[in-house]
Structures are given as C-alpha cells and as structure tokens.
Amino acid sequence: MGVNDSNASSEGIRLRPATAEDYDDVVSFTRDTWSDRDGSDYIPDIYHDWIEGPDGGDRQRTFVAEVDATVVGIAQAVRLSDHEIWCQGIRIAPDHRGEGIADAITWELFDWGREGGAVVARNMVFSWNVAGLGHSRAAGFSPATEFRWALPEPDGNADPEATATGDSDVSVTASPDAAWSYWADSDAREHLRGLVLSPEETWATQELTREVLQRAAEENAVFAVQNDGTRAMAFRVRDYERENEQGETERWAEYGVGAWDDVPAARALFAAIRRDAGELGVDRTRVLIPETARYVSDVAATRTAVSDDPDFVMAADLTADYGGGD
Structure with missing residues (x-):
C-alpha cells in the first residue's frame, strides 16, 4: 500500500485526506502554477468543492502531502465508472519537487482506486508540460492516446x-x-x-x-x-x-x-x-x-x-x- 495517514515514509512524507483547513497551504503553492504561460491555476477556485462535494466520499478522494506539518502537495482521483478512475490536479510545492512526493501521492490515489475495484487509472497532461509527462511516466502511467x-x-x-x-x-x-x-x-x-x-x-x-x-x-x-x-x-x-x-x-x-x-x-x-x-x-x-x-x-x-x-x-x-x- 502507499503511504497513509498513520505512517510516514522514510523521507518524512505524510499523506492524508485533504481538509478545509489545508486551503491556505494549498493556495500558497498553486496560485502561480501557470504564471510562465500567462494562465492561472483552477485549484484555488474549486478546492472547497473538491473537499465538500456531496458524494466526495465514494466518488472522489483528495489527498495532501505534508512535510514538517506543512502541506506541500495535492492530488485528486475521481471514480468515473466501476473500473475507471481519473487522476487530476497533482501539484507539488516548488521547494519540494524531486523528493518523491509526486510518486507517493499518485500511488495513494492508485491504492484508493484499486481498493474500490478500479483496474485502470488515467490522467491528462498538456503536450507542452514536459515535467508533467515525466512525472506521469515515473509514477507508472503509460501513453494511451x-x-x-x-x-x-x-x-x-x-x-x-x-x-x-x-x-x-x-x-x-x-x-x-x-x-x-x-x-x-x-x-x-x-x-x-x-x-x-x-x-x-x-x-x-x-x-x-x-x-x-x-x-x-x-x-x-x-x-x-x-x-x-x-x-x-x-x-x-x-x-x-x-x-x-x-x-x-x-x-x-x-x-x-x-x-x-x-x-x-x-x-x-x-x-x-x-x-x-x-x-x-x-x-x-x-x-x-x-x-x-x-x-x-x-x-x-x-x-x-x-x-x-x-x-x-x-x-x-x-x-x-x-x-x-x-
């Protein structure tokens, strides 16, 4: 299984379900995600919907990653059918990239999906997002279409x-x-x-x-x-x-x-x-x-x-x- 709420990894990463109280930490590292492309990140606008959705417990799961009691990563999975989940919104604070957090939080989403009967997880990466493509391959995704x-x-x-x-x-x-x-x-x-x-x-x-x-x-x-x-x-x-x-x-x-x-x-x-x-x-x-x-x-x-x-x-x-x- 992936890193969970009760166990810390050897790198000091703690993964747990996101809460409303995590909002300020999440905004601090997602506000300027696409600043180099004159765009804004959608996560600050929809964060509370992710956390408070009426069917969030069964249909979706949002995890955050903590290091030294500060949230430095986030990602969500959504159940699209009995056997498919969709992974989205993975963001890691710039100062903590390259520490294995992206892989750990992705595998936690995979675990959640598999425990619910899913056999495939998918995500989407913009073709210009080379870093995102590299993370997807490292975490276990392969090209689909x-x-x-x-x-x-x-x-x-x-x-x-x-x-x-x-x-x-x-x-x-x-x-x-x-x-x-x-x-x-x-x-x-x-x-x-x-x-x-x-x-x-x-x-x-x-x-x-x-x-x-x-x-x-x-x-x-x-x-x-x-x-x-x-x-x-x-x-x-x-x-x-x-x-x-x-x-x-x-x-x-x-x-x-x-x-x-x-x-x-x-x-x-x-x-x-x-x-x-x-x-x-x-x-x-x-x-x-x-x-x-x-x-x-x-x-x-x-x-x-x-x-x-x-x-x-x-x-x-x-x-x-x-x-x-x-």
Whole structure:
C-alpha cells in the first residue's frame, strides 16, 4: 500500500485526506502554477468543492502531502465508472519537487482506486508540460492516446459557408444506436482507445459505452449523420458557464467526441453541432477529436477552428505492480 495517514515514509512524507483547513497551504503553492504561460491555476477556485462535494466520499478522494506539518502537495482521483478512475490536479510545492512526493501521492490515489475495484487509472497532461509527462511516466502511467479540440462557432456567429452541409441528401438523426454502431467500427475509436470526454467530470476522458450514448440522447444530444449509411457521429456531454481570462462569464457546450468518414461528413456533423449550440444560446463550443493528420486537416477543410496544441492521455494498469502497490 502507499503511504497513509498513520505512517510516514522514510523521507518524512505524510499523506492524508485533504481538509478545509489545508486551503491556505494549498493556495500558497498553486496560485502561480501557470504564471510562465500567462494562465492561472483552477485549484484555488474549486478546492472547497473538491473537499465538500456531496458524494466526495465514494466518488472522489483528495489527498495532501505534508512535510514538517506543512502541506506541500495535492492530488485528486475521481471514480468515473466501476473500473475507471481519473487522476487530476497533482501539484507539488516548488521547494519540494524531486523528493518523491509526486510518486507517493499518485500511488495513494492508485491504492484508493484499486481498493474500490478500479483496474485502470488515467490522467491528462498538456503536450507542452514536459515535467508533467515525466512525472506521469515515473509514477507508472503509460501513453494511451492524444486528442485535440475542434472549436465550431455556434449558429449566429459562424461563417455561413462553414455551417452549410453542402449535400441535400444528408440527414442528421438523434439515434444513439446508429451513433454507437458507427463509433464501434470507426478509426476514431481505435486511435482514441475507446475514450471520449466524460459526462461526469470536466477535463476527463472515459470509455464510451452504449449506455453513455443512450443517456446522452435522453439528457443532452446525439448526432448521427446519414447518407446511404451512417457517416459521422457526435454527442453533447454538457453545457455550463465559466469565466474567461478577462473575467467575463461565457457559456460553453462540450461534445464528447466527433468521428466521421470524410470532409463532407465532417462538414455535416459540425453544421449540426453549430445548430445545436445556437439553439442552446452558448457562446463557445469544443469537440474532442483524434489527434491525427486526417482528422485535424478535415476540421480545417470545413473552415472550423481547432486548438493549437494536442493533449495527451496517460493510463496506468492497476492490476500490475506499481511503486505503492502490494
């Protein structure tokens, strides 16, 4: 097992569940995490939600690491399904990096997940975050997949040529079965290792199942583009409000994945997403797409914006040995 509340490691690291009283210590080393990239860390804003979530005891667990009675590290795991956990928000105080704290706290998350029946843990690392990638590999994660965001403008904001489907024979249905059948045999599924944006947790990916698509059809939206067979699919996972870097509130819609046969199918799919986003009245959207030359260039060919950099998903097999495991 990993280091726990009752035992200290040989390096003097003590791991325990986070409490509200740890807030000031955590803020002290997370406030400027992305200062070199003109960004701010989200942890000070959501810390109390992490600690006080109504289902936090079963669904999520946040650990802190103490050295000399001062909190110098934090990380969280969230249970996404019976067999999957998502690890996120690992931060270590600059003066304590390189001391094994990142590995110890990650293995504690692995232990928590495995004790609850999980067999895989995943996380996401920005492609430019070389230190984060190095830690993930050292802690036992291996490369799983990479993705990028397509950023279609909602109807009302978009270029009319970009919203046109260009084919009168194309129809878009809300059938989760048609969407699932297409996804099950798609190269997008193969590249993404079956992973899509999680409906339960922002900035997390999980395995897409038929049940997830059925629930999306009931609660959000599913799109199956058809023209002599199903040629593309997508589904909406959520819409929500968030504050931008200028302090203004924006409303977003997120789509769990986009998959398609070719540029005409992609054009029809993004036209459907734009219409959906326009009907919701959101300001911005993003769609998870495979990070491949074909998918990214197809998006560009539809005159749809795409994010600048890919994101990497890493995975750890919790049935195997890792540094903190039995």
